[in-house]
Amino acid sequence: MSNVKPKKYLGQHFLNDENIAKKVVDSLSLSNYLNVLEIGPGTGVLTKYLIKKNINLKLVEIDNESVEFLKTHLSIDPLIILQHDFLKLDLSNIFTENFAIIGNFPYNISTQIIFKVLEYKNSVPELIGMFQKEVAERICEKKGSKKYGILSVLTQTYYDTKYLFSVPASVFTPPPKVVSAVIRLVRKEQIDINYNEKLFFKVVKLSFQQRRKTLRNSLKSFNLSDILREDAIFDLRPEQLSVRDFIYITDLIDKNI
Numbered sequence: 001m002s003n004v005k006p007k008k009y010l011g012q013h014f015l016n017d018e019n020i021a022k023k024v025v026d027s028l029s030l031s032n033y034l035n036v037l038e039i040g041p042g043t044g045v046l047t048k049y050l051i052k053k054n055i056n057l058k059l060v061e062i063d064n065e066s067v068e069f070l071k072t073h074l075s076i077d078p079l080i081i082l083q084h085d086f087l088k089l090d091l092s093n094i095f096t097e098n099f100a101i102i103g104n105f106p107y108n109i110s111t112q113i114i115f116k117v118l119e120y121k122n123s124v125p126e127l128i129g130m131f132q133k134e135v136a137e138r139i140c141e142k143k144g145s146k147k148y149g150i151l152s153v154l155t156q157t158y159y160d161t162k163y164l165f166s167v168p169a170s171v172f173t174p175p176p177k178v179v180s181a182v183i184r185l186v187r188k189e190q191i192d193i194n195y196n197e198k199l200f201f202k203v204v205k206l207s208f209q210q211r212r213k214t215l216r217n218s219l220k221s222f223n224l225s226d227i228l229r230e231d232a233i234f235d236l237r238p239e240q241l242s243v244r245d246f247i248y249i250t251d252l253i254d255k256n257i
Contacts (some may be wrong), residue, residue: 004043004069015045015104015130017171024182025049027128027164028100035099037087039113040106042066044074050102051076058094060086064190087112091120098123104130107176111135114155117185121158127185128164135228136181148239150208154201159185192247200250207238207246215241215249228256 004014015021025046028036033055043066050057060082061067067083070076082089082091088110091099101124105113117124131139134147140161140173141147157160164182169175203219210218216234224234233241233249241249 004063004065013104013107013172013174013176014042015167015171016173018045020167020171020191021045022049022126023165024104024130025053025102027182027184028053028102029126029186030055030100031126033098033125034098035095035097037091037094037099037101039101039103041070042104044070044076046102047074056095057124058099060083060084060089062086069236080204087116091116091123095123098125100124100126100128102128107132107135107178111151114139114151115120117159119153121187121191125160125187129185130180130182131165132176133166133179133181136183139185140183143239145239149204149211153204153208153241153243153246155185157200157247158191159187161185164186195247195250196254199254200247203253204238204246207241211238213237219249222253222257224253225256228252 026049030053035053035077036050036053036058038046038057038059041059041061042063044060047070058080059076061070062083062085064083067081070081071078082094101117110129113129117127135151138147138149138151139155140163141152143154162184164184167180167182169177169179174182206221207215207218214235214237216229218238219234231252233245
């Protein structure tokens with residue numbers, strides 16, 4: 001193991017199982033893209049396998065100690081390392097063409113990483129990520145479950161999601177207090193964007209913020225007309241609705257306001 005110390009404030013838990021690392025990297029389909037961005041390489045356990053692939057690789061790492069380790073111990077070309085906060089990066093400046101994202105994501109920002117990816121969905125055809133198991137399940141969950149929520153709907157609007165495998169805490173340094181999981185997101189070939197996307201996000205978030213209420217009550221702030229409120233779909237709770245249902249409601253509200 002390296003002498004890089006995991007930093008709690010960065011949410012670092014370094015993967016130390018080579019078999020799992022290889023399995024994560026081999027989960028990339030490398031279909032119709034050559035560019036790959038790794039988030040938070042840390043001590044390079046995934047990077048070692050990524051550099052063996054026929055890809056254009058870039059790394060984003062905020063931790064100076066990790067950056068120095070990657071350059072000195074793994075002989076990583078400094079030109080492919082971006083020492084930066086991923087959440088503050090303009091991803092359009094990294095690659096001129098589509099790029100996949102991969103990483104053992106810091107759990108304290110993993111949800112924010114997903115929302116950032118959604119902002120750049122037109123450029124990101126695939127993501128392979130290590131998440132806290134609970135978050136991974138929420139991303140991949142289908143309607144009708146208590147785990148189904150904002151993250152599920154917004155991600156599944158644009159990506160096909162797949163829960164690949166679970167990862168025990170014992171293969172990390174330090175071991176997290178939770179089980180982890182690796183998931184794959186593959187951008188949908190046909191994405192319906194013929195609706196008010198900004199309003200759609202607002203409708204989904206408002207609906208789940210009061211998930212025990214019917215949509216008629218949770219979406220009151222839109223001042224829905226009496227005629228609109230009579231639509232039976234407003235009798236439902238958010239976890240009963242598919243992505244398509246939320247798009248339908250967005251269209252109804254958009255024509256009403």
